[in-house]
Amino acid sequence: MERLYLISFGEIALKGENRPFFERMLTQRIKQVIMPYDKNVQLKNVHGRIYCFTQAPKEKVAEALKKVFGIVYICPAVSCENNIEDIKNTALEVIKEQDYYGKTFKVETRRPNKSFPLKSPEVNAQVGAYILSNIEGLKVNVHDPDIRLDIEIREKTFIYSEKIPGPGGLPIGCTGKAISLLSGGIDSPVATYMIMKRGVEIEPIYFHSFPFTTDRAKEKVIDLCKVLAGYSGKIRLHVVNFTEALKEIGKNTPEEFLTIMMRRMMVRVADKIAEERGAKALVTGESLGQVASQTMEAIAATNEVASMPIFRPLIGFDKIEIMDIARKIGTYDISIEPYADCCSVFVPKHPKIRPAICEVHKAEEDIDVEKLVSMCIEGIEIFDVTP
Numbered sequence: 001m002e003r004l005y006l007i008s009f010g011e012i013a014l015k016g017e018n019r020p021f022f023e024r025m026l027t028q029r030i031k032q033v034i035m036p037y038d039k040n041v042q043l044k045n046v047h048g049r050i051y052c053f054t055q056a057p058k059e060k061v062a063e064a065l066k067k068v069f070g071i072v073y074i075c076p077a078v079s080c081e082n083n084i085e086d087i088k089n090t091a092l093e094v095i096k097e098q099d100y101y102g103k104t105f106k107v108e109t110r111r112p113n114k115s116f117p118l119k120s121p122e123v124n125a126q127v128g129a130y131i132l133s134n135i136e137g138l139k140v141n142v143h144d145p146d147i148r149l150d151i152e153i154r155e156k157t158f159i160y161s162e163k164i165p166g167p168g169g170l171p172i173g174c175t176g177k178a179i180s181l182l183s184g185g186i187d188s189p190v191a192t193y194m195i196m197k198r199g200v201e202i203e204p205i206y207f208h209s210f211p212f213t214t215d216r217a218k219e220k221v222i223d224l225c226k227v228l229a230g231y232s233g234k235i236r237l238h239v240v241n242f243t244e245a246l247k248e249i250g251k252n253t254p255e256e257f258l259t260i261m262m263r264r265m266m267v268r269v270a271d272k273i274a275e276e277r278g279a280k281a282l283v284t285g286e287s288l289g290q291v292a293s294q295t296m297e298a299i300a301a302t303n304e305v306a307s308m309p310i311f312r313p314l315i316g317f318d319k320i321e322i323m324d325i326a327r328k329i330g331t332y333d334i335s336i337e338p339y340a341d342c343c344s345v346f347v348p349k350h351p352k353i354r355p356a357i358c359e360v361h362k363a364e365e366d367i368d369v370e371k372l373v374s375m376c377i378e379g380i381e382i383f384d385v386t387p
């Protein structure tokens, strides 16, 4: 009898040539999250699943694996020899570890290994009868059991009664790298999470405007990166000193265009950093119509200055839906701390809601865009943030 975790990953996405690459990325990430609890963790890829052998405490393993993108299910299992006596005894042990008294159960056998002499229904019947005759307080219910005991007969037999859902998605890094514009708000950490979940390695960029915004606002973004790093491993955060650029923009553009000008400047800087860092896309937390700067026209004006795609995973989401995800992934409580970022400090009284692109160009005429972008890039501070 040996303990292990059976880890299933999303099969549809993992078909074709990319599969070995996806599996390698996933295996690496699993190793990375278990190693702090057990340096000797062993992983084995078998039949489109990963077997994880570790002595680490179960709660730690479950907690760590629940944050690994690409994992669909984690089953803490016990393995035994392919003979019915061993299977019956092991199944009984697995049931005894549960809080079983007064509950119902069902045995569900799969037998990919056809050389095993008993068919699945026979295994179900024999194991079920054995359990019933050895413990009291448990009944069978094949339709809606409290405990479902899975038996898989393969090169060995695996028995488990728990299926812990993973986050799904694709392993981090397998679809490339993007730069995410991360403010301290509720939306951009959620947008970042959603793109990470699609297998993208993220380097966030934050535009800091001290003293218009406090240093606590910067720390808040670092704290958000710590939470996000829990899903991806170490995160490289770029903090841009945006104060001088902001002053120039404030001085040289009509007030109603302030937000759109700030956003265009942020995207230009992010675009340059992305190029330098080998990233192929930008990410923002915009959602259509949420505020004046998130109209189609404003979004078009922002897109115009980017050389690469801007991913906006929240574009069709309501605020309530975004808040729900923020709570689930653990960023909400940090995001609602009251340290505003520059976009909420510099809000024009009457922002231009549907700016025509020619008006935007005109409003930008008196700004030395190249100079401001270089200035922002020169002053960048890098933080390597770990969970």
Ligand SMILES: Nc1ncnc2c1ncn2[C@@H]1O[C@H](COP(=O)(O)OP(=O)(O)OP(=O)(O)O)[C@@H](O)[C@H]1O
Residues within 6 Å of the ligand: 180, 181, 182, 183, 184, 185, 186, 187, 188, 189, 205, 206, 207, 208, 266, 283, 284, 285, 286, 287, 290, 291, 293, 341, 342, 343, 344
């Ligand atoms: N200071 C900043 N640093 C980095 N990115 C920013 C900053 N301010 C805004 N952004 C980016 O621009 C997007 C839109 O910002 P805006 O303030 O209009 O919207 P929001 O809905 O309040 O977003 P959030 O909740 O993410 O702050 C943000 O989601 C983020 O991607």
